[in-house]
Amino acid sequence: MTATPIPKLVTSMAIPTVVSMLIMSIYNMADTFFVSQLGTSAGGAVGIVFPIMTIIQSLGFTIAIGASSMVSRTLGEKNDKAADTYASTAFFTALFVGAVIAAIGLSFINPLMKLLGATPTILPYARDYGQYIFIGAPFMCCSYVMNNALRAEGKATFSMVGLSAGGILNIILDPIFIFTFGLGTAGAAIATIISQFISFLILLSFYVGRKSLVVIRIKDISRSFSTYYTIFTVGMPSFFRQGLATIASIFLNVAASAYGDAAIAAISINNRIFMLILSVVLGIGQGFMPVCGYNFGAKIYNRVRESYWFALKLGTVIVATLSVIGLIFAPQVMAVFRDDPQVIEIGSFIMRIQCAVMVLHPLLMVSTMLFQSTGSSLSGTFLSMCRQGIYFIPLINILPRLFGLRGVQITQTCADVLCFLTCIPLVINFFRRLKRLEAEAQPQESKNQEKESISI
Numbered sequence: 514m515t516a517t518p519i520p521k522l523v524t525s526m527a528i529p530t531v532v533s534m535l536i537m538s539i540y541n542m543a544d545t546f547f548v549s550q551l552g553t554s555a556g557g558a559v560g561i562v563f564p565i566m567t568i569i570q571s572l573g574f575t576i577a578i579g580a581s582s583m584v585s586r587t588l589g590e591k592n593d594k595a596a597d598t599y600a601s602t603a604f605f606t607a608l609f610v611g612a613v614i615a616a617i618g619l620s621f622i623n624p625l626m627k628l629l630g631a632t633p634t635i636l637p638y639a640r641d642y643g644q645y646i647f648i649g650a651p652f653m654c655c656s657y658v659m660n661n662a663l664r665a666e667g668k669a670t671f672s673m674v675g676l677s678a679g680g681i682l683n684i685i686l687d688p689i690f691i692f693t694f695g696l697g698t699a700g701a702a703i704a705t706i707i708s709q710f711i712s713f714l715i716l717l718s719f720y721v722g723r724k725s726l727v728v729i730r731i732k733d734i735s736r737s738f739s740t741y742y743t744i745f746t747v748g749m750p751s752f753f754r755q756g757l758a759t760i761a762s763i764f765l766n767v768a769a770s771a772y773g774d775a776a777i778a779a780i781s782i783n784n785r786i787f788m789l790i791l792s793v794v795l796g797i798g799q800g801f802m803p804v805c806g807y808n809f810g811a812k813i814y815n816r817v818r819e820s821y822w823f824a825l826k827l828g829t830v831i832v833a834t835l836s837v838i839g840l841i842f843a844p845q846v847m848a849v850f851r852d853d854p855q856v857i858e859i860g861s862f863i864m865r866i867q868c869a870v871m872v873l874h875p876l877l878m879v880s881t882m883l884f885q886s887t888g889s890s891l892s893g894t895f896l897s898m899c900r901q902g903i904y905f906i907p908l909i910n911i912l913p914r915l916f917g918l919r920g921v922q923i924t925q926t927c928a929d930v931l932c933f934l935t936c937i938p939l940v941i942n943f944f945r946r947l948k949r950l951e952a953e954a955q956p957q958e959s960k961n962q963e964k965e966s967i968s969i
Contacts, residue, residue, distance in 0.1 A: 514589065519804070519820050520823055523823050523827075526804060527827070528669075529669040529800075530664060530673065530799045531800070533660075533672060534795055534796035538789040542789060544701045544705065545782060545850060553853055554635050557638075557777040557778045558631070559642065559701075560778065560782075560784065561626060562642050562643045564629055564763050564766075568756070570653075571759060573654035573657035574752070574755055575748035576607045576654070576745070577603065577657040577660070577661040577748070578802075580662065580744050581603075581661035581802070581803070582665070582747045582806050583596075584662055585807045585810070586809065588726070588807060589806065590810045597727055597729075598733050598734075598735050601730055601731070601733035601735075604729045611654035611655065612651045615647045615648060615651060618646075619644060628763070629763055632774060634774060635777070642698040645705070646702050649710065652710050653713075655717075656713045662729075664799060665803045671719050671724065671725070678711060678712060679712030682708045682711055690703050747885060749893070750885050752897075753897040754881065754897040754900070757901040757902035757905070760902070760906065761906065761909070765924070765925075772918045775853060779847070780859075782851065783860055783863045787867060790835050790871060793835070794831075794832060794875050794878045797827055797875075798882040801820055801883075804816075805817050805886040809886065814947055817887065821883050824879045825875055829875045832872055832874060836868040836869070837868075839867075840869065847860040867926055870933075873929055873933040876936055877933060880896065880936050881893050883940075889943060892939045895939070896935065908924045908928055
């Protein structure tokens with residue numbers, strides 16, 4: 514972590530993470546693809562349940578990213594006991610939070626689906642799909658924690674194996690449960706929770722088999738409020754990024770519902786497509802985080818700076834390439850999911866206008882993770898709130914009133930541009946602070962060198 518050349522280190526950490534994120538996105542897209550074959554209303558149901566999945570992800574990632582950031586920093590400080598405490602506390606907290614989500618969701622399934630924008634024709638499909646997603650919530654939350662803790666200690670390949678196995682299994686099970694067993698949208702959700710449970714067991718086996726540096730044990734659960742406070746504070750940017758995505762999806766579905774099931778289905782398909790593109794950036798960012806956090810904890814600030822710029826350049830090149838493909842082949846991509854002229858027309862415009870600004874996302878994502886991994890929680894939280902909160906929510910309530918359906922289609926793009934402009938001064942301010950920390954660390958290094966010379 515402190516000696517390997519940055520390009521090699523970040524790449525070696527990012528590749529397994531990107532593969533994991535891509536497979537996760539592909540299996541989410543597989544759900545959308547197979548369910549969409551049942552009809553436009555069934556395809557819209559996946560979009561209605563999407564906010565539920567982001568709620569689970571937001572809480573799971575809040576705990577997971579908060580803990581993994583502290584794990585990488587404490588390992589960098591050679592404090593293995595503290596790393597065990599953070600990992601164990603996060604795992605059992607995630608298990609409890611997932612169980613609470615499941616209990617509430619299953620108890621209020623019908624009103625929740627209506628609140629999320631389900632039309633009368635979409636509601637039965639959304640209910641069938643959503644109830645099984647709730648059942649899998651505890652396993653999903655715990656998997657996020659184990660996955661990120663493995664990456665924090667440098668074992669990104671282990672996390673890739675756990676997530677990829679579940680994702681591949683889901684792709685295989687989807688058509689079997691949906692069509693062969695005739696379970697429809699419920700079949701897609703059953704395939705998802707089975708796959709999530711298998712991922713959970715594989716990831717858990719690495720800890721039980723002592724293949725990880727960090728140990729997860731009940732006796733290591735913290736009894737100190739400060740541990741929980743630190744985990745949630747550091748993880749708060751992830752909460753706002755994912756949590757506000759949930760609220761944004763609800764507003765988006767409600768706004769789109771005024772234009773029929775085709776508009777909801779088009780938005781649902783686009784969400785899954787852009788999850789695939791963003792998963793690449795997210796994977797690079799999550800590969801960068803432990804490198805950044807470990808070196809920040811070890812006070813090797815030049816490697817923090819170098820790893821940031823490398824991750825940013827790598828993400829920008831890849832996303833720019835994917836965006837060009839999306840701009841050119843938008844109608845063809847939409848047609849793969851749903852051969853409905855109205856869905857294709859609405860979805861193609863959304864896809865092209867979002868691809869036009871997709872190149873801005875690496876700066877937003879990598880910068881947020883820079884702030885999280887170095888303890889700059891306030892900047893990270895604010896930036897996470899901007900994209901789908903501070904900017905998106907007012908815009909989705911204003912633009913459709915001014916421009917109708919076109920306003921719904923352009924809202925996310927407008928929010929992304931504003932968020933990009935907000936990010937730039939925050940990054941400049943961080944690197945100014947990093948330069949001061951570097952200057953303060955140099956006198957201490959000189960003193961240590963002098964002591965070593967005297968002892969020799």
